[in-house]
Amino acid sequence: MTSVLHGGGPAPCGAVPGPVEPGAPASAVPSLPVSGVFVALEGSPRGLGAAEAAGRRISHGTNDLPAFGRRRIWPRLAAQFADLFAVMLLAASAITFLSYGLEQPRDPATLQLAFAILAVVLLNAGIGFAQEYSAERTAQSLQAMVPRTCRVLRDGERQELPARDLVPGDLVVLEAGDAVPADCRLVEAQEAAVNNAALTGESDAVARVADAVPPGPLLEARNCVFMGTDLVAGTAKAVVFATGAGTEFGRLFRLTAAAPRQQTPLQRQVAAMARRVAGVALATGAVLFAVRVPSGQPFVDTFVFALGVMVALVPEGLPATLSVSLAIGVRRMARRHALVKQLLAVEALGSTSVVCTDKTGTLTQAEMTVVRLWADGAYHPLTGVGYAPVGEVADAGPVRELLRAAALCCDARLVPPSGPLGWRVLGDTTEGALLVAAAKAGVDTAVEEARSPRVAEHPFDSVRKLMSTVRREPDDTYAAYVKGAPLELLARCVAVDRNGTRTPLTDASRAEVVAAADELAGQGLRVLAVATRRVSGPRPALDDAESELTLRGLTGMYDPPRPEVRDAVDACRRAGIRIVMVTGDHPLTAEAVARRVGIVRAPDPTVVTGAALDALDDAGLDALLDGAGELLLCRVSPEHKMRVVTAFQQRGEVVAVTGDGANDAPALKHADIGVAMGASGTDVAREAAVMVLLDDSFASITTAVGLGRSVYRNIRKFLIYLFSHNIAELVPILAATFTRFPLVPITAVQILAIDLGSDVLPALALGAEPMEKDVMDRPPRPRHERLFSAGVMGRICFLGGIQALGVCAVFFWHIHASGIPATDFTKDTPAYREAITMVQAGIVVSQFFNALAVRTDRQSVFRAGLLSNPWLIGAGCVGIGLMAAISYAPPLQAVFDTAPLNATDWAVLAGFGALLLAAEEVRKWMVRLRRTSSKGEGR
Structure with a gap:
């Protein structure tokens, strides 16, 4: 993964004393002549041989950067316990252990509570770690799907290889738009310029040359290009002298890869929410503790009471649920090619x-096809589509020279079918279309290039909108071949080809060319003009090569939508x-x-x-x-x-x-x-x-936007789901305090059982909720809209309030129906155990209905389909099954101080849950009604 030719920090360029020796240090490479570069780097103008490249890869490793940004497993797992909610629960567990050690006599229930809180933290950390690790692995595997290739010469043949297969001594071929795959020394450069912003911070393009340069800092060597930068203009050939971690970019990567990531707005909103919830939980618990201590309640019992309040307000499953929801979104987008x-x-x-x-x-489909030509005052259609050179040109004679000139002004290469791949273009697709059209007209591009070898090039740029090549003709003269935007090229023409004769370009003929170009463009075709001229030498200046041209004709190509x-x-x-x-x-x-x-x-x-x-x-x-x-x-x-x-x-x-x-x-x-x-x-x-x-495809963008909207809505759904039941846990405790009932309506252990056993799985299932059908029928959400908007808080209070009223009703109804005075209740009173069991079961059952209710914002859940998210139904059934076990299994009864419920009790609880769902359906109906009314008024 490193090159033996260069390592460590930036090295100064220096002259090499004496003859050039193989294996010269990278610091000396910029000062070498081109011929000496191949000797020093043990390369060749034909590139490395396959066997030699394979051997060097074994000794030097792959051209990869080390994964310094990935934390090892143990630090990542330890980070799960640094979450604010986890810290609060760990502190609560420690205090509970301490209380158990101090109380006389010791109550086993206190020890059970301490272990239960600790178990919740451990299990929640495990869930969070698993989801984070899975999301990271998913992101890495999906990132690997993005191709990273480069063009090299191997055994004299141009090949496209994975960039990680590069080795020192490889001869790389670079074109405008290519990322530089390794640190390289240029041996050929045609109008080449690079953007070194990734290394130096300079955003302006910097020209590059192939000649030797005086000694100086390596990064300032004008004949070197570096990994992490990109060629923004021109073409070049360069010999690799450093790969992987041995590159200049690798040196910077080692310094920066371990830097912490900045938080996104979503992360900051969740962190701020956690701080507010933690503050409210601690403050509420402290106030209630201070209120109950003077009433003569035992200290430990009062602490446990306050602890229950704190735990009731902490959504322990939120971090894991958020992580898995985003990971599911990434996977869904990847399946849709985004x-x-x-x-x-x-x-x-x-x-x-x-x-x-x-x-x-x-x-469009990015398969340009020339479908119409204009030359000698006439149009010439072509048949065939795609890059397969199969088709015909109508009356090919007048356009053969036009297509020959166009083909000789191309950098692209037509690649024949190989394995499962059909005909394809290596390089610009527009140039590929010209090569295919030339082949259809009977022009053998390989023969023509051999007859007229290229000696110079002026690459395309977005300012002049032209490209030109200079070639040596068979009669030892030189000719420039130019193609580009019709208007820009026409302004540089003084003649037009008419029946093979160079005819002066008059105002009338110029207007004829413009009209032809407009007609082709009006048909949705991309139009290129082609021209030629004789030049005096092999390396004419740009203005000489692209002036006083003879127009050969126009090409119209089509890329179907x-x-x-x-x-x-x-x-x-x-x-x-x-x-x-x-x-x-x-x-x-x-x-x-x-x-x-x-x-x-x-x-x-x-x-x-x-x-x-x-x-x-x-x-x-x-x-x-x-x-x-x-x-x-x-x-x-x-x-x-x-x-x-x-x-x-x-x-x-x-x-x-x-x-x-x-x-x-x-x-x-x-x-x-x-x-x-x-x-x-x-x-x-x-x-x-x-x-x-x-x-x-643009369609993938639309799909990704819809999925992004769905992910954000799913996050809001499980936030409403998680926080609404917190209200149902907190309100009964507050009601018991203000009615001076001596015991808590729900214990901390029961709350933990709800949060861990009944809440996490449905919340995760809500994170995987399918995209609502009307998600793309709504306007985008505002840029500065908060996660906890007024609408979200309203639904939390609405659904949580209904749950709270229901569980308070069943608790105090059981207490009142027992006929026992409130002051006589103890933990072992059967009616009390039945009452707190009803509270826990009431929250679990109502949460099942709540999960169904929050699946949609406005649409009826019955229209969306009760069974359209089977994972949610399954998760809810698991939670109810766990609650039944807590109610009926003697070992769990001993842990949770619960009692068995009868069929009537379950029917009452199901009725309260159905009431919640019905109330939410009424709310959605009213929202839809208002929306319909507002649309009617708008008309």
Whole structure:
């Protein structure tokens, strides 16, 4: 996992005295000439051989960073006991043990209570640890699904390999958008520039060269590129000199990997809630302890009473339930092809209000196919789809030179079928489509490249929107082959090809070309223009290579929309999510695709180009985004995309951004939810994003938003469920205090049995509740909405109040029906044991009905289906079964001071539970009625 060529901290570059020796230190590599680099690193211009690479991998290890960020098992388990609720219960257990040691005579029930509290802490910690460990393993396994590959030369052949298989001496091929997979020394560089922000903090691109440089700090060597950075322009070849932990990035990783993660808003809300609950529990217990001590109650009994109050207010199962709910959300999203890299980012998806989406690969299938050509004043259709070079070109003669020139201005490579994989493109899909079209016209690209070898290149960039290559022709002259955006390229043309003759470009012919380009774009095609010119030498300047050109023609290619996207767009509309297309394509092409997928429906959408955005000040941009109409942003640069995202966020929107290229990384990182393409995206985009679409489909975004909303709603459901029964536990204790009843209506041991045996499993089942059918028919939740909103607190009090009234009624009814004066009750009085058994059983039974009630916010649970979550039914039955065992099993009766209940008792309790469910159904009906009325008034 480390390279022998470089290790430790940053090393200075230094000249190598004497002849170049194999195995020279990394500090000397930048000062070597290109020929000396291969000698020092024991490489070759043809790359390593397969056998040599395998041997080096054995001796050097894989190109991986060590997992320093993972805590070992024991520290992770110990962290479960640092939770505030756990600390409170551990302290309560310790005090109870102490009370047992001090009381005379010693009551076994006190010892049982101490062990019971300790058991709850241990079991809850075990559940929390298991869920956290499972979630971590799930996140790691899902993260491994994201491909991390690089291109290398092995035995003279270009291959695509996992980046972890790189070894020192490998010859890596880099293109714009690639992440640098290891520390490398450049041996070829064409207009190459890198972004070293990950290492140096400098966001500006830095040019890179292949020549030797003077001695200096290694990170400042202009002929080296480093792991963790990315190539933002140009192409290059580089020899690996350090891998894994031996890289500069590995050195920084060792310093930062163990740093604690920052808390998410959800974590902070839960932590604040825990502090408030703990404070209320301690304060309430202390006040009641102070009230009862002067009344002459035994000290230990009074302490146990106060302890019961404290335990009644602590939701012990909350941490584990929260963890498993988020983990379930991650798994569900992964099954829908959406990988969320941060577990706690799941719930943030639910508040997405704006999606800024690109076009190619997300809304479309990312299989570009040239379907129409324009040359010599005529259109020429092509047949066949995809990357298989099968099809025909109508009247191929006039367009053969156009397609030859286009193919010679490409970096991509067409890869034949291999195993289960069909024809595919290694490189840019647009260039792949040109190669396929050339093959259909009978152009043998391999032969043409051999006849006209490349000697120079001016890579594409988003400013000039052109790419050019320079090749040596068979007659030893040189020619430039240029392709790019029609208007930009046409402005550099002075002639047009007519029947193989170079004809001056007049205003009329220029207008003819523009009209042809507009017609192709209006059909939803992506249009590229192709031109050539003779140049005087092998390395002409950029302006010389791309001026006084001869236009060869136009290519129109089509990337069909994904069939599932239209339904996904409709779902976003219903959910109140605004979709803005942000693309570098021609406005006509963008509008055609947007209409096909349903983003645009109006006859006159607002279409704004990057140039128009430059002319808008901040107020003008805000006014543009404020419009409720359909908006398309075309011909935009990465800077434009970043500015639009920032403007939306300043308006209070929660923005999701899609992207696949290195130039999308700033917007992906700045967005609330950055969404990268997993199949076609670059490594840089995937690293910058929070979510990766494994199938590159916009429909997966919509599904993920729905699941994110569902996760957030499920969290609220089990919070309502957990805290409402706390009210039912606390109110009887308070009622007994104020009525001066000498004993507690429910003991601390019983409360622990409820929290552990009857609450945790149903709460976990609520975390796995299926997504409600209408979850995407509601507007996004506000960005600053609190987890414990007024609505949540209202439902907690409503449901908890009904439960509290029910258990208070059955307790005092049993006490009153016994005919025994309150002052004569003892722990062994049968009527008292029956009464507290009724309280415990009443809470358990009502919680079963409560779990059914909180499954939906507005929809009737009967319409949702009582059996649609079988895990919840099973968990509730387990809780009731445990309560029956506590009531009837003599050993458990001795522990919990309970008595057997008869059929009438169970019927009464079931009646109270059904009353709770009925009351909640009435509340939901009233909410639906108000909603219907408000809609009617709105019309």
